[in-house]
Amino acid sequence: MTPHIVETTPIEGQKPGTSGLRKKTRVFMQPHYLENYVQAIFDGIGGVQGKVLIIGGDGRYFNDRAIQVILRMAAANGASGCIVGQGGILSTPAASHLIRKRGTDGGLILSASHNPGGPDEDFGLKYNGPNGGPANEGVTDRIFARTKDIDSYRILDAQDVDLDQIASTTLGDMQVEIVDPVTDYAALMEELFDFDALRALFAGGFRMRFDAMHAVTGPYATEILENRLGAPKGTVVNGTPLPDFGGGHPDPNPIWAKDLMDHMYAEDGPDFGAASDGDGDRNMIVGANCYVSPSDSLAVLADLAHLAPGYAKGLAGIARSMPTSEAADRVAAAKGIDCYATPTGWKFFGNLLDAGRATICGEESAGTGSDHVREKDGLWAVLLWLNILAATDKSVMQVMTDHWARYGRNYYSRHDYEAVDTAAANQLMDDLRASFGSLPGQSFGPLTVETADEFAYDDPVDGSRSSGQGIRVAFASGGRVMYRLSGTGTEGATLRVYLERLETDPDALAQDAQAALASVIAAADQIAGIRKRTGRDAPDVIT
Ligand code: G6P
Ligand code: ZN
Numbered sequence: 001m002t003p004h005i006v007e008t009t010p011i012e013g014q015k016p017g018t019s020g021l022r023k024k025t026r027v028f029m030q031p032h033y034l035e036n037y038v039q040a041i042f043d044g045i046g047g048v049q050g051k052v053l054i055i056g057g058d059g060r061y062f063n064d065r066a067i068q069v070i071l072r073m074a075a076a077n078g079a080s081g082c083i084v085g086q087g088g089i090l091s092t093p094a095a096s097h098l099i100r101k102r103g104t105d106g107g108l109i110l111s112a113s114h115n116p117g118g119p120d121e122d123f124g125l126k127y128n129g130p131n132g133g134p135a136n137e138g139v140t141d142r143i144f145a146r147t148k149d150i151d152s153y154r155i156l157d158a159q160d161v162d163l164d165q166i167a168s169t170t171l172g173d174m175q176v177e178i179v180d181p182v183t184d185y186a187a188l189m190e191e192l193f194d195f196d197a198l199r200a201l202f203a204g205g206f207r208m209r210f211d212a213m214h215a216v217t218g219p220y221a222t223e224i225l226e227n228r229l230g231a232p233k234g235t236v237v238n239g240t241p242l243p244d245f246g247g248g249h250p251d252p253n254p255i256w257a258k259d260l261m262d263h264m265y266a267e268d269g270p271d272f273g274a275a276s277d278g279d280g281d282r283n284m285i286v287g288a289n290c291y292v293s294p295s296d297s298l299a300v301l302a303d304l305a306h307l308a309p310g311y312a313k314g315l316a317g318i319a320r321s322m323p324t325s326e327a328a329d330r331v332a333a334a335k336g337i338d339c340y341a342t343p344t345g346w347k348f349f350g351n352l353l354d355a356g357r358a359t360i361c362g363e364e365s366a367g368t369g370s371d372h373v374r375e376k377d378g379l380w381a382v383l384l385w386l387n388i389l390a391a392t393d394k395s396v397m398q399v400m401t402d403h404w405a406r407y408g409r410n411y412y413s414r415h416d417y418e419a420v421d422t423a424a425a426n427q428l429m430d431d432l433r434a435s436f437g438s439l440p441g442q443s444f445g446p447l448t449v450e451t452a453d454e455f456a457y458d459d460p461v462d463g464s465r466s467s468g469q470g471i472r473v474a475f476a477s478g479g480r481v482m483y484r485l486s487g488t489g490t491e492g493a494t495l496r497v498y499l500e501r502l503e504t505d506p507d508a509l510a511q512d513a514q515a516a517l518a519s520v521i522a523a524a525d526q527i528a529g530i531r532k533r534t535g536r537d538a539p540d541v542i543t
Pocket of ligand 1: 018019113312330344347363365367485486487488489496
């Protein structure tokens with residue numbers, strides 16, 4: 001088997017976004033598209049000669065074909081080994097764990113996360129480094145630079161590798177090891193959580209519904225919840241990963257996981273509901289009649305993590321993305337530990353976790369995780385919640401009510417305007433930037449602007465600076481609004497508007513979030529002229 005050197009020319013637009021390269025599947029399926037990008041990754045990380053990589057994805061359409069191409073290219077580029085999840089499956093957190101456990105030189109994860117899958121939907125590919133986390137900006141900049149001057153790629157002429165059999169084979173001179181995608185991950189969860197207490201919880205009649213949304217967490221949740229913890233069969237629903245996620249949108253939020261919401265708000269519904277996304281790194285938590293916002297979930301997990309064996313010694317620090325609510329900051333302050341605000345994108349937590357400065361991290365976009373891996377981890381969040389419920393003997397609603405009574409409630413919501421005209425969205429952001437000088441002192445309804453600026457992050461570990469990370473407007477009486485353009489969308493621009501207000505009046509902690517935020521929502525529109533510029537009456541998605 002001789003490696004072929006195939007001549008190619010650069011392809012426009014292969015710039016990695018918030019989380020790797022995401023495009024329409026058909027874009028990825030164009031001649032040389034995937035190959036160019038894979039070669040650019042290999043070149044961008046200094047070649048893969050003699051290296052070992054973890055490879056796996058969320059099982060979406062084109063996952064298996066892309067893996068065959070990646071394997072042939074890795075072999076042709078001199079990699080010494082690839083470790084692949086059986087059937088091409090690895091959840092993102094499980095891939096992160098395998099990279100760390102096997103001490104590999106990183107890995108390639110095939111996923112477009114919570115975006116739908118299929119020939120007319122989305123596909124994605126990203127490189128994670130030897131620490132198990134998404135490549136930092138230095139690396140993704142080198143990969144992008146390489147996509148712009150690439151002139152050839154290397155690929156082996158070979159038969160497909162059988163991805164379905166757990167076995168070791170060779171491809172050219174490269175070792176290929178097919179491993180069970182669940183075993184190592186499940187063992188890690190057993191180390192972190194009190195499985196005896198969780199078994200007792202289920203044995204005592206606790207009822208749970210886990211919606212895997214036909215995505216990658218199905219096999220993981222079935223093994224852990226039903227097989228190891230004894231939850232009744234049927235606790236996991238939509239548990240078989242499908243290439244098109246059953247035609248659904250595998251994004252665990254009240255809109256896309258409406259079926260779960262309906263069950264949890266029904267009379268005599270389950271005690272606990274949870275869902276995860278396409279690649280298993282996001283989570284949604286919902287109790288009986290009680291949806292938990294991701295920002296609140298982060299605060300509760302950080303507050304009570306010490307109840308789980310893996311975190312019994314307490315937390316070194318907490319980190320959240322800038323647009324995530326400040327509920328976690330209040331917990332950190334009470335515990336006397338640091339709280340970091342980073343730009344959106346899990347990669348920014350990597351240095352804090354590696355340096356031991358943060359133990360638990362989270363984002364408003366339904367991601368929470370800890371230093372056990374270097375990705376956010378959907379099932380981990382679910383298991384930590386279960387551990388907390390078992391240890392406190394409280395319902396989700398009681399946990400939330402007690403949390404707000406102690407810390408106050410950071411009412412929070414995100415309004416998304418999707419597939420907005422890109423020029424109009426950029427103009428909106430530019431005009432906001434131009435008004436930083438004039439906004440302070442201006443009033444919008446009952447709210448007066450105190451500060452307006454654009455968030456830039458100075459990484460406290462490596463000193464790197466990331467600028468242009470979201471516009472912030474803070475009001476004198478408290479409350480803030482943030483504006484960002486999404487870095488994960490594949491169509492036009494997605495404008496995200498993040499809204500927050502702290503309430504400490506004990507009699508005002510049980511309001512509907514949209515009602516509690518009404519004045520902030522109105523000000524956000526007036527300040528940026530969202531409706532006028534986008535031509536939309538209302539957001540497409542409210543979380
Ligand atoms: C992915 C990343 C997250 C990020 C989210 C939203 O899930 O892993 O870190 O918060 O996308 O990013 P976006 O740029 O679309 O707001
Ligand atoms: Zn995801």
